[in-house]
Amino acid sequence: MKAIQITKFVDSFSELGVREIPPPRPDADHEVVVKISHSALNHVDLLYARGRHQNNHIGLVKPPFVLGLEFAGVVVSAPLKSASTSKSGFNFKPGDKVWGASVGGFAEQIAVPASALQRLPTGWTLHDAAGLGAATAPVSYGALVRVAQLQAGQTVLVHAAAGGLGVVAVQIAHALGANVIATVGSDEKAQVVRQLGVLAVVRYDLDGWEKQVWDITGRTGVHVVYDTVGLVEKSLRCLTFGGCIVVAGFAGRGGNMETLAMNRVLLKGARLLGYRYGETGRQNPEENEAVWKGLNDLLETGRVRPIVYKTYLGLESVPGAMDDLAARKVWGKAIVEIRSPTPNL
Incomplete structure (x- = not known):
């Protein structure tokens, strides 16, 4: 089968x-x-x-390996009975349409x-499904719902x-009834x-953005900050006393x-919490099952939908797509169509 295989780390x-590599055994x-029809790019x-990545350094992901973390496709084969049933209760069989992360x-x-x-x-x-991302959507859900416990009527600052x-x-956040102040880089x-x-949009790449956020809240501050960028110090200036900052990355x-x-x-009485979805799943699989249960219920309401920047065609397009992602051209999700699916897939 065809794949983007890493035999050594690249510059x-x-x-x-x-x-061309052997199919999975x-x-x-x-x-x-x-059988993968679509993959999605992830900063990871x-x-x-x-x-x-820290997983490279500790040996969890090391050459040779196939690149790519998020995918959607059709089940080709599955074990019989309970062995092919996830804790969410899904019993998979050939022909099932699925999305996943690995x-x-x-x-x-x-x-x-x-x-x-x-x-x-x-x-x-x-x-x-690829446009939402099975390694992306649960991170945001877990951070906001399970960790920050964001409530209706609160204001959340979402970076990037x-x-x-x-x-x-x-x-x-909108589905929970919260107000959103968003930061972006362009x-x-x-x-x-x-x-x-959103309530307001602020450019975090410009000086003084934190004062803008403070003023937008009527100088009372936001209740929650969702930080996947690495802006904790300045975010503290936007936070209400006793508020929460969830750190989920340093992109x-x-x-x-x-x-x-x-x-x-200390001065803000702040709760500063780290959330690493992948490690949480390794340490506490039951927590990730709870995340997916809540997320799937929310997705069924139609209140969360994919936002797609571009669909790239074929595995040959992956290097260019990766360059676009690294250059910060991409918003939402970039998708790679591995193979042309049949209509309505």
Whole structure:
């Protein structure tokens, strides 16, 4: 089968290419084989390819491996009876349309445990599911609902609101009845976020953005900050006393970890919480099951939908798509169509 296989970490995404590799050999007792129709790009892919992710350093993801984290497709084979049933109660069989998250998504097929897969929400296509991202949507849901416990009537500051995590977070916050102030890094991305009905949009790449946020709230501050960029210090200036900042990434800091004067946390009475969805699932699978239960219920309401920047055609398009993502051109999700699905998939 064709795949984007990493045999050594790369410096440039132009080094990536399509390879012919053997198809997956599933564990007959618990792994499901999926024929992939669409994959989605994730910021983690950039780090994995270059060997810069913490999972690379601790050996969880090391060459040789197939790149790609998010996918949608059709089940080719599944174990019989309970072995192919996830804790969510999904019993998969050949022909089922699914979406999932696992290293190996830039390929024609993948073998994964049933727990890595979800059924498509009612009325969704495989393209739709890839456009939300099975390693993206649960992060935003878990951070806002399970960790921050965002409530109706509260105000949340969503950083990088036009990104894959951000556009989902904005929609989840609205579904909860919260007000959203969004930050973005360009005027083009501001237009994307405004269409989601936010209270206000602020450019976080311009000086003084935190004062703008403070003024927008009537100088009372936001209740929750969702930070996937690395803007904790300035976000504290926007926070109401006793508010919460959930840190879920450092995508916008050029690889440099933010340092923080902890007295600022004290003076704001702030709750500063880290949320790493992948590690949470490894440490506490039941928590991730709860995240998916709540998220799937929400998706069935139709109040959260995919926001797609572009669909790239074929695995050969992955290097260019990765360059676009690294250059911050992408808003919402970038999708790679691995193979042309039949109509209405």
